[in-house]
Amino acid sequence: MSSAQFFAQAWGGGPVLPAACAGATLVYWLRFRRRARWPYFLAAVGVVLLALASPIAALAAGALFSAHMVQHLFLLLAAPALLLLSLPGETTLPRSAGVLSHPLLTWSLGVAPMWIWHVPALCDAATVRPSIKAVQVVSMLAMGALFWWPILAPRARDRLQPLLGVVYLFAACLGCTALGMILTLTPVEVCTVFRNPVAPAATASLVRDTWGVSAETDRQIGGLLMWVPMCLVYVAAILVELRRWFGDHELEPARIAPEVRR
């Protein structure tokens, strides 16, 4: 199989995924109607589809560890952030979920999936067994959304104070950097299935022979993806927080200081 063939064919992820996406879209439409922010929502759905129904998914299914990491980045960082952004201005969490929105908890929930789903047994299981994969996807989306809540909640008062938000995001960056460094710099093998690919032989040979990506390099790229781009996402979010913080006062009309005016 050539690369072009592969990228042309490896689309589609079974019937469940489109159904789920359609269902989610319907719910979103019913819930928000005219207030819906379609660009963000559609982008979120698009990212989920890209993660789960594209060649990335085909590669992540046991052929390429780094593709599986891209999937994680999409599901844990990109899609939930876009989902929160798609919520119209006054949306709040239901009262019952209020406890869940404590920043210490959301932070832990946001950083934990990367560690937990890279426990070797779980990582292998999620790659090989669709049911566990489904659990993984849902948990990542949900925990990702909770993680972003203190930063991207639609109502300003649900969010952390921006400077604390900076600390929140910086700490999250350290959390995944640590794991990224371990994956990159040590010979640890968190997903053994990727050493002897369980993916269809054609895909496996595409990766190893045509692209020449060794298991070693693959693992390193996976670690680096968690280390560098993931942190860059957090850094970008930190800059957004700072923009918000500095931007706050611009909402007020410029007034002259009373003492000075006198």
Place this chain on the structure above:
Amino acid sequence: MNASTSASTAVPPGILTVGEHAHWRLAWLSTVDHKRIGVLYLLIALGFFVVGGLEALFIRLQLAVPNNTLVGPDTFNALFTMHGTTMIFLVAMPALFGLANYFVPLMIGARDMAFPRLNALSVWLLLFGGLLLHFTVFTGPPQAGWFAYAPLSETAYNSSQGVDYWIMALLVLGIGSVATGVNLIATVLSMRAPGMTMKRLPLFVWINFVNSFIVIFALPVLNAGLVMLLMDRQLGTHFFVAREGGSPVLWQHIFWAFGHPEVYILALPAFGIISEVVPVFSRKPIFGYEFVAASSVAIALLSFGVWAHHMFTVGMGRAADTFFAIASMLIAIPTGVKVLNWSATMVKGRLRLSVPMLYAIAFVIQFTLGGLSGVTHAEAALDWQTKNSYYLVAHFHYVAVGGVVFAILAGIHYWFPKISGRMLSERIGRWGFWFMVLGFNGTFAIQHILGFMGMPRRIYTYPDFANWGWMNFVSTVGACLMGVSALLLVLNIVRSLLRGQPAGDNPWEAWTLEWATSSPPPVHNFEALPPIHSRRPLWDLANPQRPDPVVGGDAIASPDRLRISMWSLIGSEAAFFGTLILVFAYFNISPPAGPNAKSSLDLTKTALFSVCLFASSFTLWRAEVAEYRRSQSGMLGWLVLTLALGGVFIVGQGMEYWGLLHGGVGVNVNLFASSFYLLTGFHGFHVICGLIALLLVLGVAARGDFRQGKPSPLKSIGLYWHFVDIVWVFVLATVYVLPRVL
């Protein structure tokens, strides 16, 4: 004129206050005034600048002609090792800390730093560290370069004690710097004057605030590495010895994980100075305050993620090289934004070309050059050619001298009138400036080309290749011109102290608060503060018809400085333990031959005394509650229980060590043992520190001092204690549990 008046007039104003002449030595030695401490920093920096500068001159003289024999190879290697270490740790950092010490409190309208005594400790630690480093003159100086790459820095290849002293000196300096960082954070957060909200901070303050976070996170990483190197050298461990299972590449990771942020520890405060000087002498506010402020944060964050670009030729693999190339190149964006903002500040201004502004303009141009050659290093493929060549030497001197030193000089010329009450001579200043510009560019511009032509750095001599001779000679001449400039600076300062023009409060018509008090400021800094509603209170005062727009609300939050400092210290310690835990993981993910975590450690026993440690967090919390309820007996009881539980933990750990040592698991047996003792040893050390602190609290509490309405230190020490317990959770997981599971 009689003797007594001439004696008192011989001392320039600001050096001593009335009544201190009798005990002037003590007035400076025992000072806790941030201004005097700032001056001490600057003087120490100046002293070591002379030393480091002479080292540089000898380096350049040796390289003036090919096959030179002015100094031998070993002397030369010692010269550049000491030059690098001195200039970074004993000149640039102290000079910047000195300016921050002097002006951060003044600019935020504070009376002093948050912790004046801690501040004094920092400056004396600096002097102690500097002397420790220079003590190597007697033991044989270190010859491993300022980044001391292992295994060259191991005893096998550097057997003199020079490297040991170098390690100890850097540890001392590192601890002092972390203290300064903590102090600056607490000062900025807790000591601001009414109206000086975080959004109205002068950029110099904002940038020093951001910078302090780099300091407290980066230096502990170095300290961890230094301890490991010291263990290698003194205890026979092999952290960085490849053939014994260690990794020389790990040293590079640890060193540069500190070393690259260190570059910004020097560069960011320099940006802060320029961001003050350029607006004042352009008579305009800084262009895009928010962008300059936010880009500083971006630089600070990125600085932690790009260290591996120092290691593009060490064989990390193409994937790693690629990722770190792009991450490093990204730093060019916020830096570029800054440069453009400074330039745009000048556009449509009314430039006053006084000496500080001359240095600032030269900074902008030279730093741009240094930044651009930095981009070429970030492009990994180019680095594969130019790393460790004179092109690199030229690059980092353009940043460190053309950038940082020029900014420090701009700052010194700018603030000297405030510090001394006297103006510096413009004429001598201009001569000094032009000597500096000519000398600096003469020295380093040509080194770019030498690098292209294949001249590696750190060679004590070189063959007479075509063009190498005259180019190096030009470089040496440039270095001598810089020496002349340094002499002119000293001359200018001395001359001004003796008979400079009085400066007045605000000679530059500047806009930040330090100019709202007398020059030099009184001990308590301000008689009265002007109203603060914008970023330039003195502009508003001087131009009531067109004040700056009001920035945000006036409400000011000043959190408790004890808690702030404790949280900062915890952040710093977390970086230290994070490094140690990663080191343990690095060496034990595939267990080394010999004893390992599974075979040597007893989880059950450890779990037992761990429970004691965790329980002590609970009892300490109860003690806090008792204190809140003003129950002295309850508090004493819970404190004693906490101490007992902590004691049990330490005894348990001691027994474990005893058992291991008697079972033949010494620290140098293999890397499991080394990293185990390293990690648990430092944790135990912290527990003991916590116990001592609690014992002190207990003593004070027993005397019943607490309920006199003073803020209690128990809350802060409690924070520390809980942190030490949380660290143990991670240690327990990494060292005892995970090796059994995985």
Place this chain on the structure above:
Amino acid sequence: MPQQAQCHFGRRSSAAPRGNHYRTLAESPWVFRETSPFGFGENPIAAAFVGARSEFIVPGVNGASGSIFHPQSAEAHAIAHLFTITLIICAVIFAVVLGLVVYSLVRFRGREGEADPEQIAGNKKVEIVWTIIPMIIVGVLFALTVQAMQVSDPPLETKPDLVVIGHQWWWEIRYPNTGIVTANEIHIPVGKQLSIRLDTADVLHEFWVPQLTRKMTTVPLLGNHVWMEARKSGVYEGVCSEFCGTQHAWMRFQVVAEPQEQYDAWVRNQQRKAPETATVAAARRGWRLFNDMTCVNCHAIQGTPARGTAGPDLTHLASRRTLGSVIVPNTPENLRRWLADPQQVKPGVKMPNFKLTDEQVSDLVEYLGSLK
């Protein structure tokens, strides 16, 4: 000698104690001569930048160090090409900044007593524009970098043609295919891409031949490699670029690229073992000295019982261009000085001063000179 005519500023006029090998190299009886001159490099702009002249001379023989802007291999060429593009972009950026500053200096110079200008605090649109432009530039440069990285550092697939081992302070060169072992002088056939495995016997060193390949650190047990080739015959300067101790400065080497036939001849010569007995009496005495003293503990001479590995293999010492890692040309006179006191020629070198008598030195020089 033409190369003596070009006088360099700063050159020492009297003969330095250690000599200046580039001046005396042409006089050396054992020197390899290569006269084909280079033209300009592939990049006139870059060449102008480094101030190279059109009569650019062959490195090593006439005393040019060789610049990264005169690449002679695909690997080095890719880097030089990227460098030129980057330098042009950087020059444009620098011109913009410099232009802004100079414009302000000329146009907005304040005069005494003038009122302060309009207080402009910034402009968001401008800021966004000049944030995005650098982003685009960085994106472009990054794409070019990735491309150059692919060319200049292709993955290693075959087993190495050469193994280079750094020692404090010399280079051991091993040819696994032919079994040749030599030091500080790498002979390669022109136009053939060779894979080189890098190793070290002690500390970190760094392998760098500016005109032929990227640099790479020698890390113990890591098995780093580089690719190297020379498009034209010539002598290329190489150097250790990672600080490695006392004599880091003189841990140089040379790459001698020869046409295939010449290279083959060199290989045949190197594969010969040293003669069992020397024909000249002095050389025989020299061999006995070599064998009886501690020389054999550190040095090997193939075909004799000398098997030491701490120092350079001396089997074909006399065929080499230089001594002491390119510190002096390999002349009998310099060899004599070296043997009389290595520390005087290369202070700090691991070979101690054996305090040999003049006679012993002469015998050893005679013997070692016979190892062609």
